[in-house]
Amino acid sequence: MRWTKAFIPTLKETPADAEITSHKLLLRAGLVRKLAGGLYTFLPLGLRVLRKVEQIVREEMDRTGALEVLMPALQPPEIWRQSGRYETAADVLFKVRDRAKKEWIMSPTAEEVITTVAAAEINSYRQMPVNFYQVCVKFRDELRPRFGLMRAKEFIMKDAYSFDVSDEAAMVSYHKMYDAYKRIFDRCGLQNFPVEADTGVIGGNYSHEFMVPAETGENEVVYCEACGYAANIEKATSGIPKTAPREAGAAAEKFPTPGVVTIDALSKAPYSVPANRQIKTLVFIADSKPLLVLIRGDDQLNETKLVARTGAVQVRPADVKNEADLAHFKSLGAMPGSLGAVANVPSDWTVLADDRLHGANDMTTGANEDGFHLRNVSIERDIKVTKWCDLRTVSAGEPCAKCAKALKIRRAIEVGHVFKLGTKYSEKLNATFLAEDGSRKASFMGCYGIGVTRTLQAIIEQCNDKDGIIWPTLVAPYTVCITPLMVGADTAVMKLAEQIYAELSAKGVDVIIDDRDDRPGVKFKDADLVGFPIRVGIGEKSLANGEVELKRRGGQLVLVKAEDAVAKVLELIASASN
RNA sequence: CGGGGCGUAGCGUAGCCUGGUAGCGCGCUUGUUUCGGGUACAAGAGGUCGUGAGUUCGAAUCUCACCGCCCCGACCA
Incomplete structure (x- = not known):
């Protein structure tokens, strides 16, 4: 071409x-x-x-x-x-x-x-x-x-x-x-x-x-x-451990938490309940049915896992601005931030709990009453969980489930x-x-x-640098770009370029010859930008010594004898093709 | 769909706030020049200023609506 x-x-x-x-x-x-x-x-x-x-x-x-x-x-x-x-x-x-x-x-x-x-x-x-x-x-x-x-x-x-x-x-x-x-x-x-x-x-x-x-x-x-x-x-x-069980405490106890509606706020003074001793309670609507999701305070819910576990077509978080959803919150007795699964959960609701909470006690969660939380909650004792499953999102640094090394x-x-x-x-x-x-x-x-x-x-x-694309050989638009720096038809430079072009073409190589009457800089920049794997440069200077230039995109320029150029190019192609 | 930004020549943009001659760079055309990493000079072509309505003596500029594009989110086989 x-x-x-x-x-x-x-x-x-x-x-x-x-x-x-x-x-x-x-x-x-x-x-x-x-x-x-x-x-x-x-x-x-x-x-x-x-x-x-x-x-x-x-x-x-x-x-x-x-x-x-x-x-x-x-x-x-x-x-x-x-x-x-x-x-x-x-x-x-x-x-x-x-x-x-x-x-x-x-x-x-x-x-x-x-x-x-x-x-x-x-x-x-x-x-x-x-x-x-x-x-x-x-x-x-x-x-x-x-x-x-x-x-x-x-x-x-x-x-x-x-x-x-x-x-x-x-x-x-x-x-x-x-x-x-x-x-x-x-x-x-x-x-x-x-x-x-x-x-x-x-x-x-x-x-x-x-x-x-x-x-x-x-x-x-x-x-x-x-x-x-x-x-x-x-x-x-991941192989992250479940929540450490503590000694079974007394019955769950309600305490006032006015205005506290985030895990973060509850973890600070005067409450000072660490996030990993809190239960996050989320309301989702799965195919128009309400669903409670329990996950540890310091974990993030993985919605893809949630969708997979429910088997529902459409799963979305309940939204207090949606009237139908608001009714669900009201039936629980509280707004987001004070939700829990200990009391007031309608019997037909599904409660999904993350495996990491299995066996946890001495936990704190919303009381389903705005402005109140419950402490000393033991999940097994106090919450009716419909189904235990993996719902959390893995974080970097957690131990690999197979070999315990840190995950990335x-x-x-x-x-x-x-x-x-x-x-x-x-x-x-x-x-x-x-x-x-x-x-x-x-x-x-x-x-x-x-x-x-x-x-x-x-x-x-994946394959580029500041100058442009660096095509892997097998997918490059043309494998070889021949760049004559003097395109006049009767110049020695152009004659040699045409000859190499014809020989490579005859060998079945995808080759393009830059026959534009443009300055060398323009041609080099374009060849780099498009990213041809191999460029054959032919100019008066090197040709005076009977040499042409071979350059792999992103590699070093080498001078070869003009008569060896075709063979060397074929060698480069062979070594790059897998 | 929610939030943010943008729309002016093929491309990149200034001008908009504060209404009054549409400007620059690249690219393109012609000529000269230069000839090893996006030459230099000169001349030139190229614009419904996204669309429509409004305000005004006058709108790229102000107002409203619509359309399109980009980013974040939601979504994603």
């Missing part, structure tokens, strides 16, 4: 609406342009990178034996109703109507569609295991698109769906994908690691996310350097997610088969997603 024909609109200045490095570089390097919030056009250079990432994904998926298909972007709402997700995923569904006013859903994912195919076509255990995948545009009605391609209304996803005859077989399929994902992100040049994950609206019981460490990531990951434990903070647990927390970008689904979808959409023993069973599914466009941006977020 010739630069003058390639359409690479680089920007010297950063567009005002880009915040994070990778977003700025996407725009500055001329890879994409914004059409509207969360919607981007891939320009030629950006598309080349996208295709290379897709290519890696396809190669590794094919290697596992997965089969590529292509499903419609428009889906009938009926199958979403059948799976139950018409309601549970309603918030992110883009819906359109055709001229007959019939509603359609723009695919955010395709469990329902592929399961419909399986229901019709997979009738025998002999047809499994099988794994179908596709790479296509997905739509999500994001509340707030942001960070360029990271969270967009429309994006490219690779989604795969496996069908197996048993739970054990499904686990084998799951691990095939798990291993393939590791290879895919490695080949993309990304530092990445899998973490245990919550399953969210997708459902299922076993799940990992693939994370790329980055300060700008939207996820927090808890990890242990000693034993390798790693989990999304939404899922993570870092931010990361989620680029892939694998789920073991069980029979959730196959049962609802009747994807059953005849087993070897003649019985009819629902197939055991897994689903596996990779955010392809997000992966592309994650690469930029």
Whole structure:
């Protein structure tokens, strides 16, 4: 490719609406342009990178034996109703109507569609295991698109769906994908690691996310350097000890605490109740039913865990400004800050308590009377807990549950997610088969997603310096950039540049020649900004000695004999490709 | 949806408070110059000042509504 024909609109200045490095570089390097919030056009250079990432994904998926298909972007709402997700995923569904006013859903994912195919076509255990995948545009009605391609209304996803005859077989399929994902992100040049994950609206019981460490990531990951434990903070647990039991004291005793409505205030004089001897009592509304959540005063509730434990579609904190919610507070007898679970809890309320409070006594909690708290509370004795479960958020420094070493927390970008689904979808959409023993069973599914466009941006977020992008060799838009510093057609410099360009092209190398009649500084800056892995510089000075320059992006410049240039470039490429 | 900020040439911005000629840098065009890290000089093109309504003799500037964008939060497969 010739630069003058390639359409690479680089920007010297950063567009005002880009915040994070990778977003700025996407725009500055001329890879994409914004059409509207969360919607981007891939320009030629950006598309080349996208295709290379897709290519890696396809190669590794094919290697596992997965089969590529292509499903419609428009889906009938009926199958979403059948799976139950018409309601549970309603918030992110883009819906359109055709001229007959019939509603359609723009695919955010395709469990329902592929399961419909399986229901019709997979009738025998002999047809499994099988794994179908596709790479296509997905739509999500994001509340707030942001960070360029990271969270967009429309994006490219690779989604795969496996069908197996048993739970054990499904686990084998799951691990095939798990291993393939590791290879895919490695080949993309990304530092990445899998973490245990919550399953969210997708459902299922076993799940990992693939994370790329980055300060700008939207996820927090808890990890242990000693034993390798790693989990999304939404899922993570630690080996932190339960609340130390004390000698069982006298009966719970009410005492006045006028105006004290925070853990912090109660921990100060004259009350001086340390936060770790307090019980925080929170009211939530789970599918319109009230719910009490008890958690230790010095702990933070993890709402993802709460949603998972309740199994409810919608869980939200009760709000005193909401009249229906206010009635719930009134039935308890107090407003937030004086709430407790010892007395006045209506019998039909669910009380969820965090495991860390198990067996705790000598605790202080709200008395369900404004301006009063209770001390000497023993949870077992004084509170009727419906269900004990893990509800707290892990903090850095807590002991690892596996090896007791201190846990760390870092931010990361989620680029892939694998789920073991069980029979959730196959049962609802009747994807059953005849087993070897003649019985009819629902197939055991897994689903596996990779955010392809997000992966592309994650690469930029991780691979850059002050001058621009530093593309990993396998995903660079062009592997080699030839930079002649004198473009006159009959100059020795240009003749050599053209010759090297032709030879590398003939060898199948993705090469671009910067044939612009521009100053050297402009060409160097642009080459660095776009981030080609290898640059071949050809100028009068070095050519006078029969030499050309070889420079790896971000590396040292080396002089090589002009006649060796092609061979040296091929060597560099070979050593970089994995 | 709540809070905050912004909208002036392709990009980045000044002007707005205190109403009266729309300015600068980059980019673009032409010419000269220069030629190893975003050359220099000269000439030039390019603007419904987000949209609509209002106040006023007069609105980029003041008022109201709407639209769009960015950030924080809520949400997130």
